[in-house]
Each structure stands twice: as structure tokens, then as C-alpha cells.
Amino acid sequence: MSHPLEPIIALQKKDRSLIKIMREIRDIPRRQSDIESQLDGSKKKLEMAMESKKHTEALLKDVELEIEACKEKVNKYKTQQMEAKTNDQYRAFVKEIGLVEAEIKALEEKEIRLMEDLEQGINIIASCEERLNSEKVEIADELEELNERCEELKEQAKRLKADRMRAASSCDRNLLQKYTRILNNKSDYAVVIVEPGGHCGGCHMKLPPQVINDARNPTKIVACNFCGRIVYNPIYNEV
Numbered sequence: 001m002s003h004p005l006e007p008i009i010a011l012q013k014k015d016r017s018l019i020k021i022m023r024e025i026r027d028i029p030r031r032q033s034d035i036e037s038q039l040d041g042s043k044k045k046l047e048m049a050m051e052s053k054k055h056t057e058a059l060l061k062d063v064e065l066e067i068e069a070c071k072e073k074v075n076k077y078k079t080q081q082m083e084a085k086t087n088d089q090y091r092a093f094v095k096e097i098g099l100v101e102a103e104i105k106a107l108e109e110k111e112i113r114l115m116e117d118l119e120q121g122i123n124i125i126a127s128c129e130e131r132l133n134s135e136k137v138e139i140a141d142e143l144e145e146l147n148e149r150c151e152e153l154k155e156q157a158k159r160l161k162a163d164r165m166r167a168a169s170s171c172d173r174n175l176l177q178k179y180t181r182i183l184n185n186k187s188d189y190a191v192v193i194v195e196p197g198g199h200c201g202g203c204h205m206k207l208p209p210q211v212i213n214d215a216r217n218p219t220k221i222v223a224c225n226f227c228g229r230i231v232y233n234p235i236y237n238e239v
């Protein structure tokens with residue numbers, strides 16, 4: 001005779017597949033956000049490059065204003081120089097103008113360096129953007145693959161659910177209830193085999209001889225004393 005647990009074991013096989021599929025579906029959003037986080041490094045670099053450019057632009061603006069102010073000062077001195085009453089006064093202006101012009105020269109050199117920095121900064125931003133965009137393209141494929149995988153899994157789950165419903169209808173009702181209760185509780189297996197050596201296939205504890213014997217008997221349904229899973233001894237046919 002066949003063992004009454006056999007339809008339940010067949011059902012459990014389908015449920016195991018279903019659980020695996022549901023877990024994979026559940027994990028997909030996390031996998032997608034892990035992939036998206038690969039962009040974090042490049043996003044950060046771009047942000048830093050843009051900050052640095054802003055800083056250089058501000059420095060450049062300051063230097064330009066300083067140059068402007070110095071030039072105005074030179075013009076003012078030149079006007080005053082024209083109106084100098086004595087040679088000493090005139091020479092004093094020549095000296096002042098010389099000093100300010102030297103300052104302008106130093107500021108203009110600084111301006112050139114800052115303009116070079118700015119140009120370099122613009123190039124760095126462009127390469128950061130290029131890198132980020134190519135990374136976005138790379139991950140777009142991976143994200144799309146996961147979307148497709150998710151759709152595929154949902155289809156599989158739909159088919160399996162219908163399939164397991166048919167399988168459940170051929171199970172003994174009381175056994176099915178017991179099975180469902182244990183499965184919900186353990187979330188892996190409700191029916192386990194007696195492992196060689198007489199251990200429970202679920203919790204691996206050593207089962208009492210009576211349970212091992214009863215697990216072979218098709219007229220009895222026995223549970224592990226330790227974890228409560230139904231134990232089944234597949235060699236019952238040989239006895």
C-alpha cells in the first residue's frame with residue numbers, strides 16, 4: 001500500500017519550490033538597490049569636482065575685483081600725479097604707481113593660475129560625468145535583467161500555486177491541516193525523513209526507537225519529539 005504521507009510529500013516538494021521562488025522575488029528590490037549603490041562612488045566624485053569648481057570660480061571673481069580696484073587706484077594716482085606741485089610729490093606718485101602696478105602683475109599671474117585650475121576642473125567634471133553615465137548604462141542592463149527575472153518568477157509562482165492547489169486537493173484533509181500548520185511554523189519543512197542512524201531530518205536529534213518504527217508504519221503518523229515535524233521513514237516498504 002502507499003503511505004498516506006506520499007501526497008503530502010509531493011505537495012511539500014511544490015511548496016519548497018514556491019517558497020524559494022517567493023524568496024527570490026522578495027530579494028530582487030534589495031539586489032537592485034545594491035546595484036544602484038555602485039554609482040555612489042562616481043556620484044560623490046562628481047559632487048566634489050563641482051564643489052571644487054565653484055570654489056575656484058569664487059577665488060577668480062575675488063582676484064578680478066582686486067585687479068579692478070588696483071587699476072582704479074593707478075588711474076587716481078596718475079590724475080593726482082598730473083596735478084603734482086613739486087618734483088618730490090611727482091616722484092612719490094611714480095613710486096606709488098609702481099607699487100600698485102607690481103601688485104596688479106602678481107594678481108594677474110594668480111588669475112592665470114586660477115583660470116588654468118578652472119579649465120582643469122571643467123575637464124574633471126566632464127570625465128566624472130562621462131564615467132557616471134557609462135556606469136548608469138552598465139547597471140541599466142543589470143536592473144532590467146532583474147526586472148525580467150522578477151516577471152518570470154511571478155509567472156512561475158502563479159503556475160506553481162495552481163499546481164500545488166491541485167496537489168493539495170488529493171491530500172487527506174486532517175493531514176493537510178497539520179502539514180500547513182507545521183510548515184507555517186517552521187517555514188522550511190513540515191515532513192522530514194528519518195535520517196540514517198535514526199536522527200530527525202529536520203532538527204537532527206536522535207529519535208526514540210518507537211518513533212523510528214512508527215515512522216515506517218503507513219497506518220501511523222508520528223512527529224519528532226523535539227521539533228514537532230512529521231517524520232517519515234521511507235524504508236517502510238521493505239519491512
Ligand SMILES: [Zn+2]
Nearest residue numbers: 200203224227
Ligand atoms: Zn526534529
